[in-house]
Amino acid sequence: MTENDSCIFCKIVAGQADAYRIYEDELSLAILDINPFSRGHCLVIPRRHVPWWHDLNEEEVESLFRVARTVADKIMKAYSPDFVAMYARGRRIPHTHIFLVPTYKGDPLDRFFNALEGFQEAPPALMKLREKSSMQETAERLISA
Ligand SMILES: [Zn+2]
Known part of the structure; x- marks a missing residue:
């Protein structure tokens, strides 16, 4: 080109x-x-x-x-x-x-990349929420609230 x-x-x-x-x-x-x-x-x-x-x-x-x-x-x-x-x-x-x-630290670009990295890390954290023990604990906590 x-x-x-x-x-x-x-x-x-x-x-x-x-x-x-x-x-x-x-x-x-x-x-x-x-x-x-x-x-x-x-x-x-x-x-x-x-x-x-x-x-x-x-x-x-x-x-x-x-x-x-x-x-x-x-x-x-x-x-x-x-x-x-x-x-x-x-x-x-x-x-x-x-x-x-x-x-x-904490400026707009820093926060943007932190958010992006948080997004990258989110799937494993969300997967953990779906585990049976986690679901059971959540249900019990809500039921007894
Ligand atoms: Zn050009």
């Missing part, structure tokens, strides 16, 4: 759209997210228009993660969050972008 005329990230890479450029190398570019989850929230994008990160070539993957780590170091130095969360998307804007989000 090559540069895409309707892609905002391709325009930023080409210098045809404004962005707060934080760091870059020959294959990747880190910019501030214009809708930050917290101060210092950055996006790392490949210069080439590739919707999904797993379709990048080896050199692009190395560059993207090297740039991501460099920028995460900068975020840690500048804002001292608990850590810098990272995830990759490409659905809303079909050009790979890695989210680098300074995360603090």
Whole structure:
């Protein structure tokens, strides 16, 4: 895939759209997210228009993660969050972008991922509720209430 005329990230890479450029190398570019989850929230994008990160070539993957780590170091130095969360998307804007989000305990993203992890853990907990001994205990408790 090559540069895409309707892609905002391709325009930023080409210098045809404004962005707060934080760091870059020959294959990747880190910019501030214009809708930050917290101060210092950055996006790392490949210069080439590739919707999904797993379709990048080896050199692009190395560059993207090297740039991501460099920028995460900068975020840690500048804002001292608990850590810098990272995830990759490409659905809303079909050009790979890695989210680098300074995360603090209890902030919106932290709560979101905690909820997601809670959802992951829920099935075993729910399965336990269905066990015969649990059902029996629940019934007895309700009956005697
Ligand atoms: Zn693009």
